[in-house]
Amino acid sequence: MSLLHRFSSRRQRLSHVFLKDRLANARTYQRIAGYFRSSIFELVAEEIAHLDRVQIVCNSDLDPHDIAIGRASKQAREMALKEKWNEAGEAIASLLHRPRYARLYELLKSGKVEVRVVPATEAPFLHGKAGVIEGRDGSKSAFIGSLNETRQGWQEHYEIVWEDLSPEGVAWVEEEFRYLWERGIPLPEAIVEEVGRLARKVEVSLPDLKPTDVPAAALVEAPLYRRGEDLKPWQRSFVGMFLEHRELYGTARFILADEVGVGKTLSLAVSAMVACLLGDGPALILCPAPLCQQWQVELKDKLGIPSAMWHSNRKVWQDANGHIIKTRGAEDVGRCPYQIGIVSTGLIFHNAPEAQFLLERRFGTIVLDEAHRARCARGVTVKEPKPNNLLRFMRAIAPRTKHVLLGTATPIQTHVEELWDLLEVLNQGADRVLGRSPGFWHQPETVLPIVTGQNTVTDENFAWGLIRNPLPPRSEDPLFDHIRSDLNLRPAEAFTDQPLTELEDFTRQELQDILGDRKDGLTFWQRHNPILRYTVLRKRATLEAMGLLDRIAVDIWPSAGEQLPMFRGLGLLTSPEFDEAYAAAQDFTTALRQRTKSAGFMKILMQSRICSSIASGLSTAQKMLAKRRFFEDEGEEWSLLENLPDILDAECTHLERIIASLSQKPTDLKLDAVLYFLQERNWLDLGCIIFSQYFDTAHWVANRLTAQLPQESVALYAGADKSGVFFAGEWRSAEREQIKKAVGDRTIRLVVATDAACEGLNLQTLGTLINIDLPWNPSRLEQRIGRIKRFGQARDRVDMLNLVYHGTHDEKVYEVLSQRMKDRYDLFGSLPDAIDDDWIEDIENLDERLREFTEQKRQANAFELRYGSTVEPEGPGWETCTKVLSRRDIVNRLSEGW
Numbered sequence: 001m002s003l004l005h006r007f008s009s010r011r012q013r014l015s016h017v018f019l020k021d022r023l024a025n026a027r028t029y030q031r032i033a034g035y036f037r038s039s040i041f042e043l044v045a046e047e048i049a050h051l052d053r054v055q056i057v058c059n060s061d062l063d064p065h066d067i068a069i070g071r072a073s074k075q076a077r078e079m080a081l082k083e084k085w086n087e088a089g090e091a092i093a094s095l096l097h098r099p100r101y102a103r104l105y106e107l108l109k110s111g112k113v114e115v116r117v118v119p120a121t122e123a124p125f126l127h128g129k130a131g132v133i134e135g136r137d138g139s140k141s142a143f144i145g146s147l148n149e150t151r152q153g154w155q156e157h158y159e160i161v162w163e164d165l166s167p168e169g170v171a172w173v174e175e176e177f178r179y180l181w182e183r184g185i186p187l188p189e190a191i192v193e194e195v196g197r198l199a200r201k202v203e204v205s206l207p208d209l210k211p212t213d214v215p216a217a218a219l220v221e222a223p224l225y226r227r228g229e230d231l232k233p234w235q236r237s238f239v240g241m242f243l244e245h246r247e248l249y250g251t252a253r254f255i256l257a258d259e260v261g262v263g264k265t266l267s268l269a270v271s272a273m274v275a276c277l278l279g280d281g282p283a284l285i286l287c288p289a290p291l292c293q294q295w296q297v298e299l300k301d302k303l304g305i306p307s308a309m310w311h312s313n314r315k316v317w318q319d320a321n322g323h324i325i326k327t328r329g330a331e332d333v334g335r336c337p338y339q340i341g342i343v344s345t346g347l348i349f350h351n352a353p354e355a356q357f358l359l360e361r362r363f364g365t366i367v368l369d370e371a372h373r374a375r376c377a378r379g380v381t382v383k384e385p386k387p388n389n390l391l392r393f394m395r396a397i398a399p400r401t402k403h404v405l406l407g408t409a410t411p412i413q414t415h416v417e418e419l420w421d422l423l424e425v426l427n428q429g430a431d432r433v434l435g436r437s438p439g440f441w442h443q444p445e446t447v448l449p450i451v452t453g454q455n456t457v458t459d460e461n462f463a464w465g466l467i468r469n470p471l472p473p474r475s476e477d478p479l480f481d482h483i484r485s486d487l488n489l490r491p492a493e494a495f496t497d498q499p500l501t502e503l504e505d506f507t508r509q510e511l512q513d514i515l516g517d518r519k520d521g522l523t524f525w526q527r528h529n530p531i532l533r534y535t536v537l538r539k540r541a542t543l544e545a546m547g548l549l550d551r552i553a554v555d556i557w558p559s560a561g562e563q564l565p566m567f568r569g570l571g572l573l574t575s576p577e578f579d580e581a582y583a584a585a586q587d588f589t590t591a592l593r594q595r596t597k598s599a600g601f602m603k604i605l606m607q608s609r610i611c612s613s614i615a616s617g618l619s620t621a622q623k624m625l626a627k628r629r630f631f632e633d634e635g636e637e638w639s640l641l642e643n644l645p646d647i648l649d650a651e652c653t654h655l656e657r658i659i660a661s662l663s664q665k666p667t668d669l670k671l672d673a674v675l676y677f678l679q680e681r682n683w684l685d686l687g688c689i690i691f692s693q694y695f696d697t698a699h700w701v702a703n704r705l706t707a708q709l710p711q712e713s714v715a716l717y718a719g720a721d722k723s724g725v726f727f728a729g730e731w732r733s734a735e736r737e738q739i740k741k742a743v744g745d746r747t748i749r750l751v752v753a754t755d756a757a758c759e760g761l762n763l764q765t766l767g768t769l770i771n772i773d774l775p776w777n778p779s780r781l782e783q784r785i786g787r788i789k790r791f792g793q794a795r796d797r798v799d800m801l802n803l804v805y806h807g808t809h810d811e812k813v814y815e816v817l818s819q820r821m822k823d824r825y826d827l828f829g830s831l832p833d834a835i836d837d838d839w840i841e842d843i844e845n846l847d848e849r850l851r852e853f854t855e856q857k858r859q860a861n862a863f864e865l866r867y868g869s870t871v872e873p874e875g876p877g878w879e880t881c882t883k884v885l886s887r888r889d890i891v892n893r894l895s896e897g898w
Contacts, residue, residue, distance in 0.1 A: 005163040007145075022133045022141055022163075023047050030177050031131035033058040054113045057180045078188040079764075081117065082228030083744065085191050101199035108192045116184030130173050141165055142173040190228070193880060200882040206277060206893075209883065211247065215239050215274050216878035217885045224302040230879050231266065233548060234258070234538045234871040238267040239274065241536065242403070246275070248473070249492055252403040253426040253433055255371070255419075255535040260782040262540055262549075264407045265298055265369070271405060272365045273305055276339040277890065280402050281364025282898045288370055289344040290693075290755060290780075293719060295369070296320050296342055301736065304887060305894050307340040310354070312347050322721040330354050334361045339894045345373065348393045355393055361898065363401045368394060371406035375421045391421055399429035419531060420444045426534055432494035433534055435469040441530055450525045457515055457525060461500060464511070466525070470494040477528060479514060482507045538871055548871065552789045553797035556821060557677070565676065570814060571806030572669045581617055581661040582808060585610050588654035610658075611810040612692060612773035614668045615700035621658040670803050671704050674770055677801055678750075684712070686795070687749040687766035691784045693775050695722060695754050701772055702726055702752040709750075715739045717753040753787075755780055763787050768799040776813050 023029065029048060033056050048054050107113045130144040145161035164170065197220075209217055215236070219225060231239070238256060245252040252271070258264050272283040285295055285307075292309050299307045300320040308317040308325065310333055317325040317337055325337050333343065333354040345368075348355045368374065374394050376385035387395070398404050406422050424442075427433040434441040440462075441447055447466075449455035457463050467483065471494050474481045483489075486504045487496055500508070514524040543549040558564050566572055574582075585606045610617035624647065647655070678684040692698040695718055702716040706726035714726040717739050724733040725748070742748040743763050751763065755775065766788050775781065788798050802818075804810040 003165040003169070005165075007161040007163065009159045020047060022143075023051070025136050026051055026133045027136050028053045028055075028134040029131065030055045030133075030174070030181075031057070032129060032173075032177055032180060034129060048107070048113070051112065054107075055177075055181065056113070056115045057118060057177065057184050058115065059118050078190050079228030080744065081188055082190055082194065083226065085194065086226040086228075098199055101195055105192065105196035105199050108187070108195065115187040116181055117187060118180050118184045130176065132170055132173050132177065139165075140170045142170040144173065190879070197880055197882055202883055203886050204883045205889065206885065209885075211274075211278055212240070212243055213881075213883065214277055214885075215243075215270060216881035217883050218273065218277060218890055219270065219303070220878055220881040220884055221887060222302070222304045224304075225879055230877060231270065232263060233873060234543065235263055235267045235270070236878065237871055237873045238536060239270050240873050242271040242405075243274070246278075246280075246403065249430070249432060249494075250402075251430050252405070253430045253534055254404075255406045255408055255422055255426070257408050257535055257537040259538065259540045260778060262538055262543065265295065266302065268367045268369070268405050268407050269295070269299055269303060271403070272340060272367055273299075273303060273894070275365045275403055276894055277885075281362065282336065283340045283365040283367065284358065284363050285340065285342045285367045286345050286348070286369065287342065287367075288373075289346050291369055292342050292344055294755070294783075297736075299340065301740075304891075305340070306338050306891060307342055307894075308336050308338045309342040310336075310344070310347075312344055312352065312354070317341070322719065331357050333357050334898065336898045337895075339896055339898075341898065345370075345390055348390050349373075349388070351389050355389075359393070359396055359400075361400070363397070365403040365405065366394075366397060366401045367405045367407065369407045371408040371422055371425075372418065374406075374425065375418045378417065385417075387421070391425070394425045395428055398425050401429065404430075417444050417448070419535070423530060423534065432470045434530055436495060439469045440466055441470070447529070450523075451529050451531060453523050453526050456523065460508075460512060460515070463515060464500045467511075468496045468498075470530070471496055472528060472533065476533070479507070479510050482510060543871060546871065552795070554785060554789060555797055555799050556818070557799065557801040566669050566673055568806045570802075570818060571804050571808070571811040572673060574669075574805050574807060577661045577664045578614065578805065579807070581614075581658045582610055582805075584654045584657035584661065585617070588651055588658075591648075591651045591654065607809050608773070608776070609694065611805055611808050612694050613670055613697040613700060614662050616692075616694050616697040616773075617658060618662040619696040621655045621662075625652060625655045625659065670772055671701065671708075673801070673803055674701070674705070674772070675708055677768075677770065678709075683768040683770075683799065684709075684750060686768050686799075687743075687746070687763075688768045688770060689751045689753055689763055689766050689787060690770045690772055691753055691755065692772045693755050693780075694773070695719070697772060698752045698754050705750065705752070712750055713742075713748045715743065715748050715751045717751055719754070755784070767795045768801075770801045770803065772803055774802055774804055774810060774814055778817070 024047070029051055031054075108115070129146070130142070133141045133143075135141075141163055142165075143161055143163045146159050164173075204217065206214070219231065224230065238254075242252045242254065245254075252275075256264050256267060258267070272285065275281075276283050287295055289312075296307050296309050297320075299305050306320055308319055310316075311318055311324075314324075315329050315332070316327050317332075319325065319338070327335070330353040333341075334357045343354070343358070371394075374388065374391040376387045376391065378385050394404075404426055406425065408422065423434055427435075431437075450457060450466075457466070467480075471483070471489065472480045474484050474491060483503060484491075484493075486507050487498055487502060489496060500511075503511070517524045519527060540549060544551050558567050558570060589606055606620070609620045674690065678688060690698075690701055692701065698716060698718060699722075702714050703726065706712070706714045706729050710728045712727075715724075715734075716726065717723055717736060723736050723739060724731055725739070725742075739748065739751070740763075743751060744765055746765055749766065751766070769785060769788055771781070771784065785798075785800055802814065804814050
C-alpha cells in the first residue's frame with residue numbers, strides 16, 4: 001500500500017475527499033494554520049465536534065515584546081490581538097454567518113479545542129500549512145500543502161495537498177507542530193467572548209433601549225473597545241451615577257474630582273455623549289484653550305464621535321478632521337454644527353462677546369473642565385468674596401442647563417471654601433444640592449467645622465435643619481429611609497417643611513443616636529453631606545490596592561545620584577547666547593507690564609516658550625516682531641491677549657535681542673541630551689515618545705532627529721492636519737490613526753508629540769518618555785506619562801527624562817515639584833491637578849502651598865469611605881453588550897447642529 005497520497009482541487013473537492021473522510025473516525029487533530037482570525041473560523045467548516053482534542057497553532061503578527069512574561073505583557077498581548085481581530089470588518093459577516101459564529105463560540109468554549117498564537121519572530125508568516133490526524137485505532141496521517149484558510153479556498157481555489165502515512169513523515173510534521181506550539185500563547189478569552197457576542201449581536205435603534213443600556217450599546221463597537229481597551233469600572237460607575245440622577249431627578253449635577261491619571265475626561269465625555277443620544281439637548285464643553293484640541297481628539301479617537309471646536313480669534317468652528325466651518329461672526333458660537341461643541345474658557349474669563357451669546361441658549365449638558373478656575377477672590381484685603389467672570393457665567397448658565405458636570409482638581413486645594421463656589425453652581429436650577437436658600441448648607445462658615453469634624457452637633461433641632469433642607473436620598477442611610485417613610489415623601493422630593501415632631505418615635509431616637517455616632521473615626525456629618533453627595537473622588541492608590549490599576553514604576557532622569565553629561569544638577573547647562581535671550585525676554589515683559597495688565601500672562605508665556613527650546617524662542621520672537629501683534633498657535637491661550645495693544649518700538653528692541661542671540665546658536669543642548677539617552681542609554685531600543693507643549697518645538701525636534709538618525713522613522717503626532725512621518729530627512733503627511741497603528745505594530749518606535757494631541761494617544765508599546773519642556777501643571781505631566789504608563793505596558797517600570805535649562809524659572813519650579821515626585825509608583829499623588837499662575841509667580845512660597853495641599857488632601861478620607869464600594873458597578877462589562885447601536889446612527893445623531 002502506498003504511504004504517499006496526492007490530492008488536487010482540479011480533480012476533486014478537497015473539503016470532501018480529504019478532510020471530511022480523514023476526520024470522520026479521528027480522535028485528535030493537530031494543525032499548523034495561517035493567520036489566526038481566518039484559521040479559527042475555518043474550524044467550523046471541519047467536522048470536529050466528535051474529536052477528543054483539537055490543537056491549532058497560527059500566527060498573528062505579534063511582536064516578541066508582546067509575548068514577554070508577566071501580567072502587564074499579558075494585557076498588552078490581549079489588547080494587540082483584539083485590535084488585530086477587529087481590523088477585519090465584521091458588520092455584514094456576523095449577520096450573514098450568525099450560525100457559523102455561534103458554532104465557533106461553542107467549539108472554543110467546549111475545552112476540546114485549543115488555539116495558540118505564535119509571535120512574528122518565531123514564524124513571520126505561517127505559509128506552510130500542515131497537520132496530523134490521529135484515528136481512533138491509533139493510526140496517524142500527516143498532510144502538507146497549499147491549504148487556504150477559508151471555505152472558499154477549499155471549494156473554489158486551486159489547492160494541492162500531499163498526505164504522508166509513513167512514521168517518519170508523521171514524526172516530521174509533529175516535530176514542527178510541537179516547536180510552534182511550545183512558543184505560542186493561548187488565544188485570549190476576550191476574543192472567544194467577542195466571537196460569542198457577535199453571534200448574538202442585534203442592531204437596535206435608540207427607542208428600543210432603556211437609558212441605562214445606551215452607554216454599552218453606543219460604545220461596544222467604538223474605537224476604544226475595538227482596540228481592546230474599555231471604560232474602566234470606576235468610569236462606568238460614574239456614568240451609572242449620572243444616569244441614576246437623571247432618572248430620579250430629571251437632572252444630573254456632579255463634581256468629578258478623581259485623582260490625576262484616573263481618567264476624568266472619558267467619564268465626563270461619555271456622560272455628555274449619552275445625554276445627547278437620549279435627546280436631552282446639545283452639549284457644551286468648556287475648558288482652557290490648551291485642552292480644547294485634546295477634548296476633540298479624545299471624542300474622535302476613543303469614542304468615534306464628531307464635535308466642533310470654536311476658534312476664538314478666527315470666529316469659526318473646526319470639526320474633528322480639521323475642516324473649518326465658516327460663520328457670520330461671534331454670534332455663531334451659539335450655532336454649533338454638531339451636538340457637542342468645545343469652547344475655551346479664556347473667552348469667558350475676558351468677557352468676550354461669545355460669552356453673552358452662549359448665555360442666550362439652553363443646553364442639555366455643560367461640562368466645565370478644570371472647574372476650580374471658577375471661584376471667588378478671597379483674602380485678607382477682600383471684604384466680600386468676589387466671583388470671577390467664569391464663576392459668574394456658570395452661575396448664570398446652570399439654571400438653563402439640564403446636566404452640569406464639573407471636572408476639577410482634587411477639591412481640597414488651598415481654600416475649602418472654594419468648593420462651595422462649585423457647589424453653588426450645581427445648586428442653580430437644582431436646589432437639591434445645597435438646599436433652598438436661606439439654609440445651613442449655604443453658610444460654609446457654619447457647616448465647614450461640622451463637615452471637617454472640628455465641631456459636633458448636639459442639638460436635635462439643629463440636626464433636623466441640616467437633614468431636611470436638602471433631604472438626602474433614601475438609599476444613602478437607613479435614617480433617611482425612615483424619615484421619608486414617616487413623612488410619605490416621594491424619592492425625588494428633596495425638602496420638607498414638616499417639623500421634627502412628625503417623625504415616629506423610633507426615627508427620632510435614631511436621629512438622637514447619630515449625633516454621637518462615629519464610623520471609621522468619622523462623624524455622621526463627615527460621612528453625610530452635600531460635598532460627598534455631589535463630589536465623586538476615587539484615589540489611584542485605592543484602585544491599585546483593588547487590583548484595578550497596575551503599579552508601574554517610573555524612573556526619573558536626571559537622577560540625583562548620578563551626574564550626567566551636559567547637566568548641572570537638574571538643569572541643562574546653557575550658553576551665553578541663551579542667557580542673553582532669556583534676559584531679553586524678561587526685559588520685554590517688564591516693559592510691557594508698565595502699560596498693560598495682561599503682561600503677567602505674557603511673562604509666563606514668554607518664559608515657557610524660551611525654555612521650551614531655542615527653536616521655539618526664536619520662532620516666537622520672529623513672529624511677534626513681524627506681525628507686531630499676537631498670534632494664535634496650537635494649544636495656547638492667545639485669545640487672552642486679544643486686547644493687548646500693538647508692540648512699541650522700545651519693546652521691539654528686546655525682541656530683536658532675542659532673535660540676534662538665538663540665531664547665533666547652531667545647536668541646542670536639549671537635542672544633544674535626547675540623542676545621548678536614545679543612543680547611549682539605549683532608549684531607542686525600548687521605544688520612546690518625546691513631548692513638547694508647542695508645535696514649533698516638536699517639529700524642530702522631529703526634523704533634527706531624522707537628520708541625526710537617517711535610518712529611523714520619526715513620527716510627528718500633532719494636530720489633525722500637522723501629523724506625519726520623517727524618514728531619512730523626507731516628510732510624509734499621515735493621519736494620527738496611521739501613526740498609532742504603526743507604533744502599535746512597532747513599525748515606528750520614535751514619536752514626537754504635542755500636548756494638544758496626547759489625550760487620544762495610547763502607546764504602551766513604548767517604554768521611555770522625554771519631556772523636552774515641562775508644563776507647570778502636574779495633570780499635563782500625568783497625561784504625558786499616562787501615554788506609556790498604562791494598561792498593556794509590557795515593562796514593569798518605565799523611564800522619564802525631564803529637560804529644563806539651568807538657572808531659569810523653569811528649573812526653579814521643577815526643583816520644587818521634583819521634591820514631591822519621589823514615589824516611583826505615584827509621581828503626582830502629592831500634587832494638585834493644576835497649579836495656579838500666582839503660585840508659579842510666587843516661587844518662594846510654592847513649596848509651602850504644595851505642603852498645605854498635601855496636608856488637606858490627607859484629611860479627605862471620607863471620599864474613600866463613600867466611593868470605595870462604587871468603583872466596580874454591578875453587571876457585566878460593556879464589552880459583552882449584544883444590543884448595539886449602529887455607528888452611523890450615532891454619528892448622524894451627534895452631527896445635528898444646535
